Amino acid sequence: MFRQVVTPDIRLIIRGLFILLTIIAVGVGIVEYQMATLTHRPAQDIFAYRVVVTIANYLIPVPMKIETYFSRLAYWFTIWQQQFVEEAFSAKKAAGEYWKQSKPYIEAAMHNLRIKTRQGVQQMDEYIREYR
Structure with missing residues (x-):
């Protein structure tokens, strides 16, 4: 019934997850900025600037606040x-x-x-x- 996942499929899944996380992080930043401008309040910093993802004993820091x-x-x-x-x-x-x-x-x-x-x-x- 269940088949073993092939390595290219795993890479595709991981790439999709990273893209999803990036889109979510950028979306949250945009929403924060828009809310700050709509309410005329200074932008509030997120309590944690980074999220650290651990995969197979590798620590991957993902920035939550991106300044451009x-x-x-x-x-x-x-x-x-x-x-x-x-x-x-x-x-x-x-x-x-x-x-x-x-x-x-x-x-x-x-x-x-x-x-x-x-x-x-x-x-x-x-x-x-x-x-x-």
């Missing part, structure tokens, strides 16, 4: 935004130049198309008059 600084990430997002805006403006300028170069050809083609269309309509009118 997004200033470097914000710096790179700002640089990326500036590059994006500069590229967008240069692409707009290039598209305008292409339009200025191709506009006479497009207008000439449209003029010829109008003439051909009028001629076709006139021929159709003549054929219709002949058959009446």
Whole structure:
């Protein structure tokens, strides 16, 4: 009825448990922060900053309070935004130049198309008059 668990399955289970614990720890931190901002109270520290997990005589400390600084990430997002805006403006300028170069050809083609269309309509009118 029960089968022995294979080593890759154990690794997969342990990895899943660590991911679950990480998600829970991050979620608790986010909830604490949100509650502190909503109630306008200073952030309360957790009574224990770390949880120590013991697996097969190995002690694995898991941090419960994770501090992140997004200033470097914000710096790179700002640089990326500036590059994006500069590229967008240069692409707009290039598209305008292409339009200025191709506009006479497009207008000439449209003029010829109008003439051909009028001629076709006139021929159709003549054929219709002949058959009446």
